[in-house]
Amino acid sequence: MPMTKKYGSCNLCEAVCGLEFTVENNAVTSIRGDKQDPLSRGHICPKALSLIDLHEDPDRLVKPVRRTRDGWQEIEWDLAYDLVVDGLVSTRKQYGANAVGVYQGNPSVHSLGSMTHGIPFTSMLRTRNRYSATSLDQLPHQLVNHLLYGHQLALPIPDIDRTDFFLVLGGNPMASNGSMMTVPDFANRVRALQSRGGTLAVVDPRRTETADVADVHHFIRPGTDALLLLSLINVVIASGRTRVADYVDGVDEVTRLVQDFTPSAVADVVGISAEEIVTLGTRFASAEAAVAYGRMGVSTQRFGTVCQWAIQVLNILTGNLDRVGGALLSDPAIDLIDRSIVGRGHFDKWRSRVRDLPEFAGEFPCSTLVDEMTTPGDGRIRAMAVLSGNPALSVPGGTKLDDAFAGLDFMVSFDFYINETSRHANVILPPTMSLERDHYDLVFQAFGVRNTAKFSPAVVAKKPGAKAEWEIYRDLAIRYQAALSDSRLDRVRRRLTPTSLTTEARLRLSPRRTVDLLLRSARKGLSVSTLSKSPHGTDLGPLRPGLPGKLHTRDKRVHLVHDVVVAELPALHDVMHHAAVTTGEELLMIGRRHLRSNNSWMHNAPRLTKGRPRHQLLAHPDDLASRGIDDGSVVSVTSAAGTVRIEVLASDRMMPGVVSMPHGFGHQRQGVELSVATTVAGPSANDVTDPQHVDAVSANAILNGVPVTISPT
Ligand SMILES: Nc1nc2c(c(=O)[nH]1)N[C@H]1C(S)=C(S)[C@@H](COP(=O)(O)OP(=O)(O)OC[C@H]3O[C@@H](n4cnc5c(=O)[nH]c(N)nc54)[C@H](O)[C@@H]3O)O[C@H]1N2
Numbered sequence: 001m002p003m004t005k006k007y008g009s010c011n012l013c014e015a016v017c018g019l020e021f022t023v024e025n026n027a028v029t030s031i032r033g034d035k036q037d038p039l040s041r042g043h044i045c046p047k048a049l050s051l052i053d054l055h056e057d058p059d060r061l062v063k064p065v066r067r068t069r070d071g072w073q074e075i076e077w078d079l080a081y082d083l084v085v086d087g088l089v090s091t092r093k094q095y096g097a098n099a100v101g102v103y104q105g106n107p108s109v110h111s112l113g114s115m116t117h118g119i120p121f122t123s124m125l126r127t128r129n130r131y132s133a134t135s136l137d138q139l140p141h142q143l144v145n146h147l148l149y150g151h152q153l154a155l156p157i158p159d160i161d162r163t164d165f166f167l168v169l170g171g172n173p174m175a176s177n178g179s180m181m182t183v184p185d186f187a188n189r190v191r192a193l194q195s196r197g198g199t200l201a202v203v204d205p206r207r208t209e210t211a212d213v214a215d216v217h218h219f220i221r222p223g224t225d226a227l228l229l230l231s232l233i234n235v236v237i238a239s240g241r242t243r244v245a246d247y248v249d250g251v252d253e254v255t256r257l258v259q260d261f262t263p264s265a266v267a268d269v270v271g272i273s274a275e276e277i278v279t280l281g282t283r284f285a286s287a288e289a290a291v292a293y294g295r296m297g298v299s300t301q302r303f304g305t306v307c308q309w310a311i312q313v314l315n316i317l318t319g320n321l322d323r324v325g326g327a328l329l330s331d332p333a334i335d336l337i338d339r340s341i342v343g344r345g346h347f348d349k350w351r352s353r354v355r356d357l358p359e360f361a362g363e364f365p366c367s368t369l370v371d372e373m374t375t376p377g378d379g380r381i382r383a384m385a386v387l388s389g390n391p392a393l394s395v396p397g398g399t400k401l402d403d404a405f406a407g408l409d410f411m412v413s414f415d416f417y418i419n420e421t422s423r424h425a426n427v428i429l430p431p432t433m434s435l436e437r438d439h440y441d442l443v444f445q446a447f448g449v450r451n452t453a454k455f456s457p458a459v460v461a462k463k464p465g466a467k468a469e470w471e472i473y474r475d476l477a478i479r480y481q482a483a484l485s486d487s488r489l490d491r492v493r494r495r496l497t498p499t500s501l502t503t504e505a506r507l508r509l510s511p512r513r514t515v516d517l518l519l520r521s522a523r524k525g526l527s528v529s530t531l532s533k534s535p536h537g538t539d540l541g542p543l544r545p546g547l548p549g550k551l552h553t554r555d556k557r558v559h560l561v562h563d564v565v566v567a568e569l570p571a572l573h574d575v576m577h578h579a580a581v582t583t584g585e586e587l588l589m590i591g592r593r594h595l596r597s598n599n600s601w602m603h604n605a606p607r608l609t610k611g612r613p614r615h616q617l618l619a620h621p622d623d624l625a626s627r628g629i630d631d632g633s634v635v636s637v638t639s640a641a642g643t644v645r646i647e648v649l650a651s652d653r654m655m656p657g658v659v660s661m662p663h664g665f666g667h668q669r670q671g672v673e674l675s676v677a678t679t680v681a682g683p684s685a686n687d688v689t690d691p692q693h694v695d696a697v698s699a700n701a702i703l704n705g706v707p708v709t710i711s712p713t
């Protein structure tokens with residue numbers, strides 16, 4: 001059989017690295033980094049190689065399965081669709097549209113078919129009970145983009161390749177390969193920054209892999225970054241080095257709001273001395289081009305929204321927003337904003353039934369999903385559709401959610417694995433995997449530190465009987481609509497409504513055709529066929545300034561001050577004045593990610609799970625000694641929400657008073673059909689995180705800075 005080389009991109013994380021595949025006999029025999037990819041330049045991580053493991057995994061589902069009393073039973077697609085449509089439609093007819101809940105998990109934004117066809121399908125359900133990984137993650141970014149720049153996806157991207165000073169708070173791109181910033185080959189980009197005389201500064205309660213390559217690293221007490229950031233704004237203003245664009249309003253008010261949060265007032269509680277804060281702020285303000293960037297550690301904490309707001313304010317006041325080497329809005333080949341593919345977002349237009357928490361862009365926060373499933377009354381969730389996700393492990397209070405899934409009238413999962421969540425589904429619909437499907441990264445090319453575009457055709461043919469994700473959502477959506485309109489009047493009405501006609505026509509377009517139409521109508525001279533001539537990707541150049549033109553606020557101005565942020569200041573005053581955030585016995589738990597692990601999945605890929613265990617609770621040796629806990633022993637970790645048992649690993653890379661537990665584990669549940677290696681055999685961190693506590697502005701989950709006690713077992 002001839003051996004061929006094919007090119008594409010990895011869709012496992014946000015870095016979208018270019019890949020070179022060797023293909024023989026419809027099988028991928030090797031995967032390497034594509035040196036000619038204009039963004040990733042040959043970089044890959046070990047996860048890319050596991051695409052072969054995933055493809056060949058015997059645990060993987062290819063055909064739909066139905067849960068029966070005697071276990072899982074493989075069924076034909078037609079029957080599976082009928083069962084799903086029947087379950088969803090009967091729940092809606094009996095209890096109303098809000099009785100069907102939707103959870104859209106992380107991989108849904110990494111799958112083209114899910115973007116083009118999953119979103120129209122879930123919109124058809126017309127439920128307010130929509131949830132997604134957004135509120136476990138980047139909701140504060142989206143809310144702040146919406147407030148400051150008028151659109152949830154108007155995300156300024158750090159111009160890492162041209163900056164002089166890169167300040168990273170609560171992000172670990174050396175392990176995560178970047179997030180809300182598509183930055184493959186981070187290590188070499190940092191080396192280039194340093195060799196041109198620039199600085200990488202990291203603020204993190206753990207000395208991370210990113211801190212290891214940084215020039216400056218400060219430990220910070222978890223959850224106190226908002227105080228640090230307000231004091232940095234203070235330092236910048238006091239230094240007289242502000243450079244504010246004329247489309248920005250509210251600088252005087254910001255000056256007033258931050259005035260109490262001086263370096264010396266916050267130093268004790270954040271755990272960084274006043275001198276160090278002043279030095280950091282002064283260096284930031286005096287760099288020719290600087291950029292502050294914050295990720296999970298500052299997003300998924302009590303003051304997540306204030307943190308993301310303050311990061312933008314810091315960039316804006318120092319003139320680094322829309323500046324080469326600062327933070328810039330990208331110019332993707334397919335602009336999700338300009339093409340109105342994603343709306344600008346709206347906030348607090350309605351609230352959740354049980355806990356009165358605000359929606360954002362039509363979604364409720366995940367931390368209240370279990371309440372909406374278990375609290376009796378009108379509007380209670382009775383059926384769920386889970387798209388590419390595993391909320392039983394990913395959402396705070398996972399065990400309760402697990403039980404709640406078990407109590408549903410009906411559930412469908414779209415997943416190629418029987419995982420801790422999909423095990424409760426009545427039917428699982430498995431899509432093809434990444435090697436078998438076309439890819440164009442609608443989201444992460446738009447978040448790139450450089451503008452690039454690539455269309456990657458499927459590398460191998462799909463397995464017999466398998467269906468692509470878009471085909472599944474298309475078939476289901478069309479059948480669902482038909483079943484819903486089963487009265488004659490409805491059918492006539494449907495025929496006359498142009499929207500349902502266009503929806504159906506759109507659903508019948510393949511993702512490749514959809515991408516082609518979007519490219520062509522963007523009038524940049526691109527199409528699927530022009531992109532296909534450059535299989536390594538097309539370079540569209542560095543990030544470019546474009547404000548105020550690219551603002552989506554109604555008056556094309558940036559208003560710095562927003563009531564929801566101002567309302568948080570009293571709470572921040574309280575934290576500042578009660579320097580002890582924890583009682584003497586308590587420690588603050590944070591999370592971590594590992595290069596060879598991806599959220600709650602890929603734990604059965606042999607290439608990734610060999611080696612040393614990586615699920616342990618990291619703790620500072622002094623914190624173990626003072627509690628009489630031996631390194632390597634099993635401890636109980638207890639929070640207000642629950643207790644887990646886990647091995648402890650002493651590490652002087654932890655800030656004293658802080659422990660770290662990775663998430664995505666907890667696979668030892670009955671009925672899960674994965675063969676999971678011992679390296680990832682830890683408990684679920686979300687049996688400890690607390691769904692009752694959320695970021696008070698956005699209601700995003702708090703996954704970092706959770707007060708816990710640990711004790712020997
Ligand atoms: N404590 C704690 N909790 C966290 C986090 C944390 O840092 N700490 N991080 C949070 C964050 S940032 C995120 S994004 C979430 C992620 O959590 P989830 O949104 O639950 O996503 P995953 O864990 O990635 O779930 C992946 C599931 O999708 C399936 N899948 C993979 N690819 C595809 C595909 O192409 N199509 C379909 N249909 N299915 C697919 C996999 O088989 C797997 O079962 O977890 C959050 N939870």
Ligand SMILES: Nc1nc2c(c(=O)[nH]1)N[C@H]1C(S)=C(S)[C@@H](COP(=O)(O)OP(=O)(O)OC[C@H]3O[C@@H](n4cnc5c(=O)[nH]c(N)nc54)[C@H](O)[C@@H]3O)O[C@H]1N2
Nearest residue numbers: 170171172176179222223295296297593594595598599704
């Ligand atoms: N290998 C791998 N890569 C991934 C993923 C994965 O699971 N594995 N997941 C992907 C996803 S879904 C996402 S969202 C991204 C996340 O990308 P990142 O945010 O870069 O990844 P994390 O490892 O969660 O980094 C969060 C950092 O915040 C620190 N931290 C915790 N609490 C605080 C705090 O209060 N203040 C400060 N300043 N820091 C704090 C933690 O120690 C940690 O180093 O990664 C993506 N990439």
Ligand code: SF4
Nearest residue numbers: 010013016017045048
């Ligand atoms: S860094 Fe992310 S995109 Fe690149 S190879 Fe690894 S998993 Fe794939």
Ligand SMILES: [Mo]
Nearest residue numbers: 106133137138
């Ligand atoms: Mo995420």
